[in-house]
């Protein structure tokens with residue numbers, strides 16, 4: 001799948017819903033390509049108490065359930081189809097899933113399919129030096 005096809009799938013999957021005054025979902029949509037060559041989709045889930053999670057991590061949960069932890073590419077869009085870069089929690093989440101994910105490419109511009117790696121988005125690890 002090309003980046004544009006991943007983008008089109010992410011837009012197609014958008015499903016904004018207000019389930020209740022405390023629960024909404026589907027305003028952000030992500031498509032991941034695992035190192036296994038499979039694609040995983042996810043939507044954001046927001047709860048009024050501050051819980052919930054991002055579309056990227058929702059897609060990653062499906063990938064992990066399928067036995068994969070390394071991600072090749074990520075495309076994430078907001079409700080108007082605008083490309084989104086991952087929040088700090090997602091950046092850290094992907095980094096800790098697998099060291100290989102420092103090479104994960106995130107689509108940041110449709111023109112010329114501009115991407116950034118996770119290493120570029122998250123250059124400094126938080127944990128102490130080990131060893």
Ligand SMILES: [Zn+2]
Pocket residue numbers: 054055056057086087088089090091
């Ligand atoms: Zn996030």
